[in-house]
Amino acid sequence: MAVSKKRDDKAVKAFKAPRNLGKPSNDNPKWLLPVALTALALGPTWIVVYYVSKANYPIPGIGDWNLAVGFVFMAAGMVLLTRWK
Numbered sequence: 001m002a003v004s005k006k007r008d009d010k011a012v013k014a015f016k017a018p019r020n021l022g023k024p025s026n027d028n029p030k031w032l033l034p035v036a037l038t039a040l041a042l043g044p045t046w047i048v049v050y051y052v053s054k055a056n057y058p059i060p061g062i063g064d065w066n067l068a069v070g071f072v073f074m075a076a077g078m079v080l081l082t083r084w085k
Helices: 032-050 065-081
Strands: none
Touching: 032 065
16 A cells, blocks of 8 residues: 655645734725715706706706716716725
């Protein structure tokens, strides 16, 4: 029968888990949540003002692009919320 060689105990080291493995880190900047919520509120408000004023406000010169501006605000708010922990 084959005889196995002894392993060198110095070469095998036990794995040590990092100390902060289970601790949640709060890496959120303080501006993140207020800016995200403001953008999420400003987008629909922009669109509602555009429809209620019959395209006279918020910016009359850009016409239907006011809808795009409102959706950009909402999309920016959603993108910011993906970074919130």
